């Protein structure tokens with residue numbers, strides 16, 4: 001396992017649409033382990049593959065409910081609304097109030113290619129939306145109602 005460099009805002013890699021993961025192999029599992037380690041080392045609650053320079057549809061999340069890995073995720077349902085503070089490891093020191101769904105249902109694959117479905121709410125739901133946006137080249141600022149000073 002290794003801590004990888006996090007790509008910062010301004011790098012064009014963060015504006016690209018990522019391609020699906022095709023091979024559920026050891027290389028993928030090493031990438032996921034590295035992403036988890038990189039997220040933890042930076043006190044993040046989520047990290048998407050493009051943030052470590054890999055243009056594949058994959059992210060990891062840990063909002064305190066355990067570590068979750070989402071390969072080829074698809075948000076299939078959203079409901080409700082939350083307004084809360086949000087930031088991103090690719091935009092250090094910047095925070096803003098965003099509007100996100102309160103509940104999301106997401107379908108994804110594990111590191112071994114097994115499909116699963118998760119219902120998430122609150123912070124977990126927000127993190128899923130945030131990370132999923134990264135896979136389409138979208139940063140949280142596009143959802144910000146107002147930036148915060150900290």
Ligand code: NI
Nearest residue numbers: 087088089090
């Ligand atoms: Ni982010």
